[in-house]
Amino acid sequence: MIFAFIALETFGYYPIVLGIMLLLFIPTIVSLKVSTGFISSVVIMMHIYNEGNFTINLLLNELALMAIGFGTGLAVNMYMGDFQKELDHYIVQVEGLYRSIFSEIVKYLRNGDTSWDGKEIIEAVNLLNKAKSLAFKDVENHLTRKENQYYLYFDMREKQLEIIERVLPKITTLPVMVQQAELVADFMEELSNNVHSGNTAKKFRSKLEDVKLEFAQMPLPENHEKFLAMASLYQFIEEMDEYLVIKQSFKGIKRKKRLPSNSNRKDKDLEE
Structure with missing residues (x-):
């Protein structure tokens, strides 16, 4: 969301900006060793790009989606079967x-x-x-x-x-x-x-x-x-x-x- 906010709000909601942002985002998450979050991060970026305007309501909506998704995943992992x-x-x-x-x-x-x-x-x-x-x-x-x-x-x-x-x-x-x-x-x-x-x-x-x-x-x-x-x-x-x-x-x-x-x-x- 930080990447999307800085890139899209600074340079505009254009496809070329989105592409360059992703090219910079990939090595960043790899260097931070959090590459498993790439897919969910791209989904959030696309949501923001499609809206064309970064607002507080949009931010809260994305945070809620993350909480639901990751919360469900965490709950499932806690009760996962033991092999x-x-x-x-x-x-x-x-x-x-x-x-x-x-x-x-x-x-x-x-x-x-x-x-x-x-x-x-x-x-x-x-x-x-x-x-x-x-x-x-x-x-x-x-x-x-x-x-x-x-x-x-x-x-x-x-x-x-x-x-x-x-x-x-x-x-x-x-x-x-x-x-x-x-x-x-x-x-x-x-x-x-x-x-x-x-x-x-x-x-x-x-x-x-x-x-x-x-x-x-x-x-x-x-x-x-x-x-x-x-x-x-x-x-x-x-x-x-x-x-x-x-x-x-x-x-x-x-x-x-x-x-x-x-x-x-x-x-x-x-x-x-």
Whole structure:
């Protein structure tokens, strides 16, 4: 209204004045970080332009329209539904898929089992996309929420999944099985049993360092194939360290609901 009053009352109610005013208005609201109010602001400007005369009655009318519009929006936001139950369900599903993926890696390292078709990877990608979309919607539906811990959680899991997709070829195409494979399998088995929304990554990074030390103490490879296998396994644990770094940067989610009974974890475990 200030822009409209100064521009139109000073230079006249002409289309060229309206256009120039909008060109100046856009960078102003962007710099003030209030660009979400652009549409409603333009509507008010057009009202004033169409009237051709800025009066007290017009000012009061526009203020009343703003109060009605924003007041209604605020009231709706206050009573907007909460998606926590659905988001918690997505967390359970995602963590279940991650446990399955790690379990398949353990099977391969211990038994050379190559029957896994990798469907959990595709399922995890689709699930994370749905979960992030719902978490973002939850933020948009609540005026007081600037960020959503669920959105940050699913974003973190998405970054971890990118690492898993990247390292799977290294671990599932070993030319031969070497002694170090059992070490990695033990670590991955323990990690698969501790996939949750809390933050225990520091503990597992410490365990990973122990694995690296044991690697260093083992005999050197006897042939080229064993060398390639050991190199792939070492690259794998380096990537898993990055996987844990991503998790360590996440503070964890404090949730009110328990996971299903087959998760064997209580609420306090989720709040670590």
